[in-house]
Amino acid sequence: MKRLYWTQPDVCETDVEVVTVGENQVTTDPILFHPEEGGQPADQGFVGDAVVKEVRVVEGRIVLTLDRPLVDGRYIARLDRERRLHTATQHTAQHVLSGIAAAQFGLETVGVHIGLEGCTVDFDKKVEWDVAEELERRAIRVVMLDLPVETTFNEQEMPARGRRGEGVPPVLTESDEEKNKGRMPSPREVLRLVKIGEVDTSACCGAHVASTGRIGVIRVFDLETRKQGTRVSFLAGARALERSQVETAVLRELRKLAGCATADLPALFQKGQERVKELGKELERIWSLRLADLAKAAEVVPVGASSVSVYVGELPRELMSVLAGMMAEAANGAGVVVSEVNIAISSRTLDAGGLLKKIQNAVGGKGGGSPKSANGRLDRPVTADELGDILRRE
Ligand SMILES: [Zn+2]
Incomplete structure (x- = not known):
């Protein structure tokens, strides 16, 4: 059957003979619609008033699936020209x-x-x-x-x-034909x-x-x-x-944002990234100088026979476990550090993983750990007072 898209690719509308071959499925002569084949998506369009929903090669024939049945006969077929x-x-x-x-x-x-x-x-x-x-x-x-x-x-x-x-x-x-002889x-x-x-x-x-x-x-x-x-x-x-x-x-x-020429953007961007890294390190260094004071000033909550030191406030994530460890040592018990919704726990006496679970049971969150240390995220921020109340609970 004549495939117009092979010989006359510019033809987008033509008179075709329609033969029904299945439920809402037809073949046309000549063939106007390209099927989904060769990595190329199928054409779309109309046959008469029927919308062409699918064009596939079925056992060597090009079969159109329409949105409604058509009586066999002659129709005008129209391609979606932009898509083709x-x-x-x-x-x-x-x-x-x-x-x-x-x-x-x-x-x-x-x-x-x-x-x-x-x-x-x-x-x-x-x-x-x-x-x-x-x-x-x-x-x-x-x-x-x-x-x-x-x-x-x-x-x-x-x-x-x-x-x-x-x-x-x-x-x-x-x-291929050699291989497929016969x-x-x-x-x-x-x-x-x-x-x-x-x-x-x-x-x-x-x-x-x-x-x-x-x-x-x-x-x-x-x-x-x-x-x-x-x-x-x-x-x-x-x-x-x-x-x-x-x-x-x-x-x-x-x-516009950088105030420079296009050619200078990569170097400027790289410089910016290096600066951010440097500042991050500098910030960490400054915070680490304060850790001893933070550990000393943290509120201590009695939990059973143990003491739990609690800090809720700003702190770089990399230093949370370090501070929790220092607090556990200072309190000779456990240290709980919460910064935004991140949490780190270190413990010498109580089960750190158990403490994290207790807090997560109250406010929700993810994470876990061992008896000595635990890390995770909470579903919402908490205050030091709320954290104290949760820890005191039986
Ligand atoms: Zn090609």
């Missing part, structure tokens, strides 16, 4: 990236995902940013040359970039080659734009190291512009 434009643009951009990557950087494409928000192409080797940027520069040249995206069928002597991996359909290539090919395994000038020739069943000039722009936004190779996040066309605008706005905002 998006997926076809991204998908064609991926051909350009994969073709350049294979021919000029020895990178094989092992997976593809074309999403509505973002797209990725997985390469089999490590990709550094300098290579990714060169890939972008060479891709924009291909866009500017406005090369036609050509479709040919069953020309098996043509060398094609083989594709494998997640999201890539098992379209037969020459070598097996009946299903209709979807008709070899279709997509050729973009000298840039890329690959076996593909997706929907493309008619020429590379239609892609507009191709941008790489992120690189992620995978178990093997690299996942490259990219966007093309209007979405690439939108994403670039968002990132430019973030830079504008950062420049």
Whole structure:
């Protein structure tokens, strides 16, 4: 059956013959809607008044799932043009990236995902940013040359970039056909080659734009190291512009906050981080000088035959256990330190874990420990008086 998205990718509305094949499921002739296949999401739209909810390949046929049943006959089928434009643009951009990557950087494409928000192409080797940027520069040249995206069928002597991996359909290539000799090919395994000038020739069943000039722009936004190779996040066309605008706005905002040029932002940010670290250490040093006084001044609550020293107030988290230990020693019992909702307990006589549980039973929280020390968080802040009352309870 004739697939319009292969031969006439610009057709978004046409007259089709509808045949029912299941509950709310139909096939159409010609085929206007691209199915969910090859890492490319399915088209959406209407057949007559019926909404196309799903387009899938079922036993070699392209089956539409509609929101209502249709009587067999002729209908006008209409695509969601914006959606098709998006997926076809991204998908064609991926051909350009994969073709350049294979021919000029020895990178094989092992997976593809074309999403509505973002797209990725997985390469089999490590990709550094300098290579990714060169890939972008060479891709924009291909866009500017406005090369036609050509479709040919069953020309098996043509060398094609083989594709494998997640999201890539098992379209037969020459070598695959050798391996599969004697097996009946299903209709979807008709070899279709997509050729973009000298840039890329690959076996593909997706929907493309008619020429590379239609892609507009191709941008790489992120690189992620995978178990093997690299996942490259990219966007093309209007979405690439939108994403670039968002990132430019973030830079504008950062420049305003920092009062410096874009190029100076990384150094300034790094300097800021180092300063915060230094100040944290300095604060810890100053607090540690006060710990002995805090331990002495803490309120002591009798709990059974033991004494529990209690401190509720500001203190860096790193010093809470240290102070609790000093308080336990000074009281020759236990020390309980609460700062905001963090709690640290140290004990020489009572069970520290048991004390924490007792406090958590009253105010809620998480954490635990041993008879000698315990740490955790409370569900809400407490005062020293409230903590004393809780500890005194039987
Ligand atoms: Zn393709």
